[in-house]
Amino acid sequence: MRRRITAGNWKMFKTKDDAVATIASLSEHIGAHAAKENIYIAAPFVFIDRLIGQFGNTSIVFGAQNISEHEEGAYTGEVSAKMLQSIHCRFVIIGHSERRQYFHETDAHILAKILLAIKYRIEPVFCCGELIEDRNKNEHFTVIRRQIENTLFLLGTEQVQQTIIAYEPVWAIGTGVTASPEQAQEMHHFIRALLQEKFGVETAENISILYGGSVKPANAKILFSQPDIDGGLVGGASLKAEEFIQIIQAV
Ligand code: PGA
DSSP: OOOOEEEEEOTTOOOHHHHHHHHHHHHHHHGGGOOTTOEEEEOOHHHHHHHHHHHTTSSEEEEESOOOSSSSSSOTTOOOHHHHHHTTOOEEEESOHHHHHHSOOOHHHHHHHHHHHHHTTOEEEEEEOOOHHHHHTTOHHHHHHHHHHTTGGGSOHHHHTTOEEEEOOGGGTTTSOOOOHHHHHHHHHHHHHHHHHHHOHHHHHHSOEEEESSOOHHHHHHHHTSTTOOEEEESGGGSSHHHHHHHHHHO
């Protein structure tokens, strides 16, 4: 079912004490106005188990920022979907542009990760997004189509129904430059049309598509009031509980 979601991506920030303090403050603030299961936090691996243990009974859903494309084996330093399932991790961000760019993740890696996440019942939050060069050449729709055709289009309908999509134009991530509500809506609409083309209208209408890229309290409301934008994937502004709360309220 299409849900409205505010997801925080903490990236490689925070120490254990800071992570616990931020969630304590967040859960205290959201108390009354939290719609159940609609606030997601993607924490660094090392804090997930602790946060679930301490705050698993709040309305916050905890997840990871990445998983291995391998199921199990001699892969030093990697973390598997099965490991995350064993600590009751609920979702995982897959294909973030920082993973594509700095860790050379390809669409094939991303597809393998999505399949493993689904196998171990961890909700994949699949990210797609174009570079500024792509947009300047008017190739942004082609790029997004390719990213989706190489991954989500290779899933079955039941599998794709278990995923969340995040459209994150790379030029808007961490830059302070946000896509305009019109640019974001246009791409979200395009993504939903692609899903409809492949999986039918019912599936397309029921998948949540989040916007990410310099979401702040000041721009959240206008972005999230667009018809095809179902919430946000928030980096920098999710690190402070007070700021993230304001975005949650906008959603
Ligand atoms: P940002 O990051 O909100 O800091 O731009 C978004 C993201 O990378 O998911």
